[in-house]
Amino acid sequence: MKGVITIAGYGTRFLPASKAIPKEMFPIAGIPLIQYHVESLVAADITEIIVVVRAGSETVQHHFAPVVDLEEHLKKTGKLELLEDVRRISDMANLIFVRQPESLPYGNGAPALAARPWLTPGEPFYYMFGDDIIIGDVPVPRQMRDAFDRYQPAAVLATQSVPDDETHLYGCIELKPGSGNEMARIIEKPAPGTAPSNWVQIGHFVFTSELFDVLTGSETGKGGELWLTDAVDRLAARSSVIVQPIEGEWMAAGDPLRQLKANIAMALRRDDMRDGLKDYLRSLEW
Numbered sequence: 001m002k003g004v005i006t007i008a009g010y011g012t013r014f015l016p017a018s019k020a021i022p023k024e025m026f027p028i029a030g031i032p033l034i035q036y037h038v039e040s041l042v043a044a045d046i047t048e049i050i051v052v053v054r055a056g057s058e059t060v061q062h063h064f065a066p067v068v069d070l071e072e073h074l075k076k077t078g079k080l081e082l083l084e085d086v087r088r089i090s091d092m093a094n095l096i097f098v099r100q101p102e103s104l105p106y107g108n109g110a111p112a113l114a115a116r117p118w119l120t121p122g123e124p125f126y127y128m129f130g131d132d133i134i135i136g137d138v139p140v141p142r143q144m145r146d147a148f149d150r151y152q153p154a155a156v157l158a159t160q161s162v163p164d165d166e167t168h169l170y171g172c173i174e175l176k177p178g179s180g181n182e183m184a185r186i187i188e189k190p191a192p193g194t195a196p197s198n199w200v201q202i203g204h205f206v207f208t209s210e211l212f213d214v215l216t217g218s219e220t221g222k223g224g225e226l227w228l229t230d231a232v233d234r235l236a237a238r239s240s241v242i243v244q245p246i247e248g249e250w251m252a253a254g255d256p257l258r259q260l261k262a263n264i265a266m267a268l269r270r271d272d273m274r275d276g277l278k279d280y281l282r283s284l285e286w
Contacts, residue, residue, distance in 0.1 A: 001145065001206075002119055003046040005037050006111035007130035008054045008100040013255040022057050024130050026259060029266035029273060033253060034060055036133055038093055044141035046126055047093045050118050052100050052111035061097050066090045104217060107225030112207075113217055122209055124148060127228075129203035133262050135269065136248020140204050147244040148206040154239035155211065157183060157232060158204035158246045168192045170200035171229040173243055183241040188222065188229045199243065201229070202250055210239060 011018035014026070024034040034051075041049055053060060067086070074083040096118055104110040112127060119125050126141055134140050140158060148156045159173055168189055174196035176184040187196060205228075215231040235241055251262040267273040 001046055001124055001126055002048040002050060003041040003126040003128070003141070004050045004052065004111065004115045004119075005034070005041075005128055005130050006052045006108065007034065007057065007060065008052050008111050008114070009130075010054065014259075022053075022060055023254075024057075025059050025063065028133060028253065028259070028262050029270055031266075032063060033133065034063070034130065035089065037128065037130060038064070038095070040139040041126065041128075041141050042092050043139040044126075044145050046141060046145075048096075049093050050096050050098055050115045052098050052114045054100060057097070057099075061095075064089060064093075064095050105220050105224070105226040107220070107227055109215055109226040109228040109231055110217070112211065112215060112228065113226075116212060119209075124206055124208045127205040127207055131254035132203055132250065132252050133266070134202070134204075134246060134248040134250050135265060136246070138247060140246055140248065143246055144204055144206050144244060147242060151240070151242045153182075153242040154208050154235055155232065155241045156206040157186075157241060157243050158202050159199045159243050160202050160246055160250050161198045162200050164195075164198065165192070167195035167198060167200065170202075173197055173199040173201065175199075175243065181243050183232075183236045183243050185236060186229050186233050188227060199245075201232075202246065204246070205232075211235060214238075 007022065007024045011023035014023045025032045028036065038049060051060065071083060071086060074086065098114050098118060100111055100114040104113055108129065144156050144158060162170065168191060171186045171188045172190050172195040173186050174184045176182045186201060211231060214234040217226065219230060220226050232241060249265065251258065251265060253259045253262045267277050
């Protein structure tokens, strides 16, 4: 199974910081967000990874490429643990960087079409958005692969439950009558009080090639965008789409405040940062 990570957006909510540096390279407790995504896929034995990028994302490619001068410097100065970390980043997976063509419609379904020529025909693939981080003992891709292996559906959709007053922010899932995990439809950002459930999609999917029967690039929806949600909805109408509740703390990192919260949450999980961060937070005047 190959993996696809989508980071083709412009990160406008992070401007001006994201003008020169892709938001996926912003550190979360010292590690770029994109690296967490790659590591989670590798933990699920997905080591062939397609990263769909926009123009100006060369920094992401450089992060995963070997840097001979840096490695020599670390070796000469005896910083062997750092040298091992740097080499591990370059060796952990085989990454292909694909620029999303301007000919494709804008929207979060377009990266799947951009990645399609590099996917293996007839094989399922993992698809994930690049904005969020989910903190858990079992990586999300492993939870998703296990569900796909168990049910062999046309797709698996990751989900978590949100409070009633947040359902209008997400794609909300309606299950088929009498089923505890098979999706009937998904409604993108329903009006407050109209959501079919509190279960929402959280940006991780396993798809078979059947996705491309319902996603060709001509099915733009709300706002003229190509929504992956619309394609999943059409897929559920003709095949089995399984909803997989995910264990872990879901943290959106797509805006400065949520990114800061994700930094704090991840730092508190690190032995070398936890105590110092707690002491600092206690010292602040509220």
